[in-house]
Amino acid sequence: MRLLIFTDVDGTLIDHFTYRWDEAAAVLSLLKVLNVPVILNTSKTYSETLKLVREMGLNSPFAVENGAAIFFPEGFSPLPEGCERVGEGYCAVVLGKRYGEVREFFRKYAERYNLRGMGDMDTRTLRELTGLPEDALELMKRRMFSEPFVAEDIDKLGEFIRLAERNGYRVLRGGRFYHLVSDAQGKGRVVEVVKGLFGEDVLTVGLGDSENDEDMLRAVDIPILIPNPKKGYAPVSIPNLIRAKCLAPRGWADEVMKVLRTLKLV
Ligand SMILES: [Mg+2]
Known part of the structure; x- marks a missing residue:
């Protein structure tokens, strides 16, 4: 065994x-x-x-x-x-899907649903959210497949989740961030x-x-x-x-x- x-x-x-x-x-x-x-x-x-x-x-x-x-x-x-x-x-x-494709989808809707993606966050914001030092944040920003984000309006999040699901994506909830990922991937x-x-x-x-x-x-x-x-x-x-x-x-x-x-x- x-x-x-x-x-x-x-x-x-x-x-x-x-x-x-x-x-x-x-x-x-x-x-x-x-x-x-x-x-x-x-x-x-x-x-x-x-x-x-x-x-x-x-x-x-x-x-x-x-x-x-x-x-x-x-x-x-x-x-x-x-x-x-x-x-x-x-x-x-x-x-999964490649980051460029995921980011493009995310950016199209981020403003409408009050979402803030990691790709749009400066180092200071990321440090506040994660408590990580700068060198660790550099590694975190080297994304290949998925976009972590925070939702500033929880009411709108549900709507975004349904939209994502109709388009071949899923939204996952992690310890600190939500994650926009391809629906073909998963732990x-x-x-x-x-x-x-x-x-x-x-x-x-x-x-x-x-x-x-x-x-x-x-x-x-x-x-x-x-x-x-x-x-x-x-x-x-x-x-x-x-x-x-x-x-x-x-x-x-x-x-x-x-x-x-x-x-x-x-
Ligand atoms: Mg965990």
Whole structure:
């Protein structure tokens, strides 16, 4: 049996406010020794995620911008068919639309629905919204597939969501931003694609903290919800959902260890 761990990043594997993950470091090392892939499945960009993957010493596939693309290390086995080389030691499977197309759609309607996109925000606004330093914001702005935004008029947001859905898009709600994404992509699709490479004998774990993690949590065998420090548990209702007791990253580490013990892998 092959164990695969799919995980959101912000507020799940790293602290919602400080972005630290020290408390999960030992478990990440253990998973590496056990040869269990830890597949980051995040709304972050490729540049942000790659930095984190390197810092964490991961050698697993990772998915970016809410399941828009999955990047596989070139030496990873099994590799999906048609995985396109993109440099930096990775090849990619793209599920979403390209950023230029998404941005064009967003800009057409942003004013009418009182929406402010990341592409229109200056560094100062972004710093206030995220608490991130400037170099991290640079990586965040290197978008390839999706537009994060804030809605200044919640009443109009519903209308925009319906318009987006009629045009091949979806609006997802993350920890800090809404995200305009292609309806062909998704964190759940990432689970399907990666799982499909391994055949029958696979057990999947998923960890997330927000509504945009719900389709990933639905697609896995063991779904784990990490509480948000401000909002508590996201309104996710899945029958076998495990609600972690602690916040990220402690809650992540504790729950993964419980799974490893149950499976007698430690
Ligand atoms: Mg999150």
